[in-house]
Amino acid sequence: MSVLPLLDVGLALLVVAVATWTMAARDLFASVLGYVAYGLLLALVWVRLHAPDIGLTEAAVGGGVTGVLLVTAGKRLDALKAATSGAAPRLRVKILAGALSALVAGALAFVVASLPTPAPSLAPQAAAAAAGPGAGLGNPITAVLISYRAFDTMLEKIVLALAVLGIWSVGADAAWGGAPAPLRKARPDGAMVLLAQILAPIGALIGVHIFWVGADAPGGAFQGGALLAAMWMVAMMARLVEAPRIGSRALRLALISGPAVFLAVGLAGIAMAGSFFAFPPAFAKALILFIETFMVLSVAVALPMMVAGPPEGGQEP
Amino acid sequence: MNEILLAAAGLIVAAVAVGLARILRGPADVDRLMAVQLLGTGGIAALLLTAYATAVPGVDDVALGLALLAAFATMAFLNHLDAGEGGAEL
Amino acid sequence: MSFLADLVSLAAIGAGVFFFIAGTVGLLRFPDSLTRLHALSKADNLGLGLIVLGLIPRAENPLAAFKLVVVWALVLLSGASTAQLIGRALRRGRE
Amino acid sequence: MNASLLAGLVGAALVGLGLYGLIAHPHPLRKLLAFNLVGSGVFLVFGVVARRGAAAGYAFDPVPQAMVITGIVVAFAASALAVALILRLAVASGGVSLDPQGPAGRDAGEME
Amino acid sequence: MTATPATTPGGFLLVLAVLLPAGGVLLSFVLGGRAAGKIALGLTPVGFGLACLVAMKVAAAGAPIAYAIGGLPPPLGIALRADGVSAVMMVAAAIIVAASAFYARAKFVMPEGAPESRGALTFWIMIQAIWAALNLIFVGGDLFNLYVALELLTFAAVPLVCIDGRPETLRAALRYLLFALFGSVSYLLGVALLYGLYGALDISLLAQRVEAAPMVWTAAALMTAGLLAKTALFPLHLWLPPAHANAPAAASAVLSGLVVKGSFFLALRLWFYVLPGLPTAAPSVVLGALGALAVLFGSVLALRQARLKLLVAYSTVAQIGYLFFVFPLAAGAHVWSPLGWSGGLMQVLAHAFAKAAMFLAAGLVAEALGHDRIAGFTGAARALPLTFLTLGLGGLSLMGLPPSGGFEAKWLMLRASAASGQWLWSLPILGGGLLAGGYVYRILAPALADGEVEIKARPQRSREAVALGLAVLALALAFAPRGFFDFLEIGRPSVSRSAP
Structure with missing residues (x-):
């Protein structure tokens, strides 16, 4: 058995895990840093998709420049102590949001899995x-x-x-x-x-x-x-x-x-x-x-x- | 041999992934930042190893780009510490 | 010759992987930020350096080998500088 | 399971995660991160389409790949504009709440 | 759809119509605030002329005109196409942009010797960028190219909302930006799926290839959801009222009159040009139902507003609802489809002119009185007769009373709903008119009552005339000749050419 699929699965799980952490983190700045890590990982995913051009773009922009933008923003918001961010939505809204997101992700996964072969190009x-x-x-x-x-x-x-x-x-x-x-x-x-x-x-x-x-x-x-x-x-x-x-x-x-x-x-x-x-x-x-x-x-x-x-x-x- | 390179890449990704627990735990922002930096270095290593095993062209330039920006976010963060905006929260 | 090159590669890459794992363990287990910083630097410098060393024999042309070295040098430079900056900031924070 | 299908599933998961964050997080910077997750998920779908379209000696279909590069640029510009608005709002009003505060009218009304 | 050649005579006009304001943006950026105003104002007649030329070419050919950029036909290259609807929208956009620019001179043209100001540079550049983006949306033939146009529109529109910098305007702009970004990314996802399915993004190529499959419906749903968020259709309308009510009046006129129509236009393109061969009855009913809810909620909320600009903005939410009746009333190739199509397009135009007029007038009221609280309007109509006449005439069109474009639109829609047996749609069409009557009355009743208002600054006659001119145009649409509706049918896929 080849190692490559294992590596791919590991990378995929890691990307989703870091993305989940970015969404779930309590602390704003921790979430920002999670996103920076996520950007780095995406560059690897792009290389695995035979897209080094995009990998380079993602490394430079998604990870690098966006990282500085967000880190700066996070620190400045901390410094401003601008804490009031509106009330968290009620549980009902969260459940609805979760259901909608799951529906969209599911539909998308279905479509991606049933894209035609041979692929139009x-x-x-x-x-x-x-x-x-x-x-x-x-x-x-x-x-x-x-x-x-x-x-x-x-x-x-x-x-x-x-x-x-x-x-x-x-x-x-x-x-x-x-x-x-x-x-x-x-x-x-x-x-x-x-x-x-x-x-x-x-x-x-x-x-x-x-x-x-x-x-x-x-x-x-x-x-x-x-x-x-x-x-x-x-x-x-x-x-x-x-x-x-x-x-x-x-x-x-x-x-x-x-x-x-x-x-x-x-x-x-x-x-x-x-x-x-x-x-x-x-x-x-x-x-x-x-x-x-x-x-x-x-x-x-x-x-x-x-x-x-x-x-x-x-x-x- | 290529399989060994890939296995090494996998081990490194796994290691830095475990290291990401520091982003979760903190406690200080600096600790989180160090985990990100470790991920960056490990990512570059894994990228190079995979590239040499699978022969996708142009990956060395992606690695160059990542290496160039390895400390980019850290620099921005330190800038704000030095500016006295939140140095106390370290 | 190629066998020897492979052997060098294997040894260097194996050692590189070891330093990454060691760095991670250090980052997780060491008690405070300064010692964690120390562990991180080891992974940055030695881990990647050894991987690069292991890949150089496999580079297709001198330019590719040169790029490998540049990658390592850049990470080394960034890692060393930021380690120093973080260390200083940590010390300031402690005072 | 091949690499492109896997990446497609990751893309779908990212879109879902980001969509949830976009709705459920009250903080605009968190919403921005969520938007970026959705964006990168969409780009991954493009990447999968490109990889599947490998033909004529190319390992990928260059058209969707080029579109992703355009998309990443635009997404960054959007993030930067949003960050500028968020920071300015934080300075000007002391908070970053998106909820309209009180009746949007204000007694001065609209001053041209 | 009859196959249009990649490039037709006159097709280069379409590229110029986009590049002219785009070039204006770049030139203004370098030359700075004062020159920017002159450039924008100077370009408006040229752009109007170009739009008219395009309309004439389409009319002369009796078929769409097209241009393959770089001489490369789709699928690899990008094609621009203008049919009857595109040409009419381009002309309308040119008129409203020109009117708003003329109106805005008083606020944003800088005196000689003054340093460049933030507001002036931003306003003049963004309004040109909006114009370029709209022209591209009206003539774009490639779904990804249209995505870039949508983003251009977003980046130009958002800064206009917060041009005066108060916290509530920043908040409105940020909400607008987040909705718009969600809209773009959702649209883009649908585009990615369509490309993955058919390997093309050109509208006419896709129209030949699409089939009724779950994947196509998913793509269409994602794209539609994104476009609805940008169009502010209920329940995705939350961002619109604060954004449109807080922008400067000249910007509000463009945002409410034109910008939301841009994304609506793409929804039309998607359902009537990309997917016309599919059984679209069920999704059309959903869109129509959302439209009906928008009419209801928007009108009721408009009735409850204390400020004129917010009232006018909520009225936009309601009037957007009407646009979506076009989906059930014009879908498919039935004898009544052209009625619904004409009604929908007439509603787009009538609302564009009427709403732009009303926002400009609302801006004049706010300037003259120093506030725009409706409760403080007692007697204002006597002091500002032209401006309140504009509000009244615009309101006439919103209510759908004859003679007005709004009446024409609703009458056509009612006929289509009767002819198609979908009589249920006539309820929101008529009910919305009554509610509109209510909120227009709320503005006019105190203004016409006896009383004294303090006028802080008397508005310039020329600016009052511009607003009134737009309102008159909204009424004049009622007298559109039969040929006009034939023109709207040019290039519409798979529909027998029968005028209402």
Whole structure:
């Protein structure tokens, strides 16, 4: 008997157990840490599903950046002693919620178990198109993201910009235009500074590497950008760099450069290749890398800005 | 040989899973954090072992990403301790 | 040669697994945060280090071997730094 | 039982767990964690669909995998927006209760 | 459904209709608050023109127009398609966005030399983003692309709710966000299952492939539940009243008039375009029944509100209920289906214009009086005649009295329920009208009574005119010619082309 299925079952049980703990924990911060552990485990599950691209995304975003976001939020809520969270629902509601959840989970399990075999797949079409619109990309996921479903990817980057603006807009009027605070609250500590000084440049290199290989191997603009984002956050936490002011033109340009360049190239597609968001096969790879470079920049700037939160410094109303 | 690598991965996952009991028990947030960090390291080890046994391409980059962010949440947590926001609850 | 490499791998990986288990036991059984921190560091540094050592002979190319070493070095760096930071914070908390 | 079916069942369990938390937890940050559980469960279902669609020399169907990457990005952005709202609410009102406090009217009424 | 080619002449207009406001968002972000207002206002006529062009192309072709993005047809690529309903919705969205933007100038256009303000940048960018998202929802042909559009809509709409920053607005925004996120993720799960079953997400491809199977019903149920949460159909309506009542009036008009219609529109797409070949009678009755409950609860709660904006918001809960009668009344290919379809779409349009008008008017009342407590309205109609006229005319449409779009919608629905023998639906349709009469009376009666109110600031005539214009449009829908209803049928799957 092979060991692999045992490993899979063990991992599956562990994921569900940690998820259950995250939901059941009494203590808010314990629950947050449970979620961070859960994010790490999910990266392993993704690798087992032959999805290293997603594993990398989950490791960088689900475990890493989300972890910092939630840990920061949990600690700040503790510090604010903002305990009033509304009454717990009555038992009747809980039973109903449990029944509904069990029903949904059961139906879903049933559907997943009875998915058709052979499974329908667009992999053959993607392989065929790899010679044309996604020319020169060895990583089919990158081809899907930047070429076949370019429209989704461009709009999703606009969603990121909107989220940043939405987060800024929650701040106080008096602070508008200033810099966000939470990442630079620490007193610079020798060990932290040293760690950041070594980690950030190495991490930045790895981020660029992962973006660069993403055309042909697992990785890509989002994963590379997310790692760069994490390294910028590390540098901010150690106060090697300060958070930028949200009024800064350069910051805003960087935030929208990804979708803006994507949109511009997409519009130009009608002149170059006869259709919006089409790339002439001769330059497809060069154009795609060009767009991706700006997407990396946008992601690397947007994620830290989202974690850093609204600008602070003005008076609370 | 591959089976041995997988068995090693399984043992490590099992070990860190037991270690997760610290998240349950605490008592301090730091103890919970250490359990998460152990899980991170063990996860990387298990990931590498599985990758070498099953030959899924690109897994070493996932491991790189995880290693890069191994201390990420801990840094954020310590930041808030140092900022004096809740250091007493350690 | 390949037999020797396998033997090195087995020994290193076995030892690595042992340190992970030891680290876990320490995390669970040691009486206070500082000693638990000590146990954790052992697993971080030695456990993963030995696993990496065991996998290096099996790496397909030098780049893959190099990545293994980088992974270990990164975990070592992060682990050592945060251990120091946590330790200092714990001591401050005690005073 | 193969790995993708197993992952699918995990996905179903996560959706159920998260849905329960979303309804039953009064604290918005806990609701946010629950939402993220549901989200990752849904992504796992996508991942299962992708893995089952292995064909034409690919170990997976790249289309659903690409969708998961888009989805993870959007879910993170949503979490960040929710956290900003929760923290701001905690600062502004001293609590994070989602229950409307008293008659939503307030005597000032709507001030444009 | 007749197969539409991947790209038709004029199809590029659909891409432009989405990219124009999306580009406006990006440009506004860089150029800052003052430019943002100018960009948004400047784009409204262009967008309106584009929407009209799309409508003309659809009318000229007598068939949907389509565009395959990147020249890649589905299933691998993404297609955009506009049929009669899409074109009408795009035109309506352009009008309401333009009216709200014009109305909002007084609040959010910044004087020369002033530093950028939080509210201005947020409002102008988010309203453009809502517009882009709605246009994409109206023309999107791919279920995952539509998911991205739904998320775009959520991220644009939520910050508008808490733009003034008071704790209760933050609470409303957070509740809205959580409901909306649940809605998106539930929708996305259904999308995943459909892809797993059929390997495609294109609406017309799926329509050819779907069969009546438990798995399809599960997917449809999940997607519908998600969309209902976003549309605020009873019992998932709890987030709506605080959110819509607390946003600035110009934002409320867009949120109540248009944003909830976006997710409703996707529900229509799902049931009438993806699943039309399936026996959908039972789920249609469930949706209709929820609609009836929404009419009842929303109206009764509206009757009990002390504040004008909350009353108008609860009225939205009720009016959303009416939309869902379209499911039992237009399902399948019966002679009466076009009646139900026309009635449902007429209700979408009539409510969009009437409600936008009423929210703008409510905003003017609140500005003029310094409050919006109904009890303090005594004599206000004499001081603010145009604004209360707007509220009255909007109310006329909500009640369903002739001549109004609301009357036309309810009349068509009543005819469909009679023709189909489903006469039970006429009870909530008529009862809801009576209740609406009650809450509109509650606003107007004190306002028309004798009394003196203190006017703090007299509203600008132009802003009163904008609100009144929308209310007049809601009435003018009653005079929609027969050709208009034929136009709504263009591209509707598997239905014989017979006008009411």
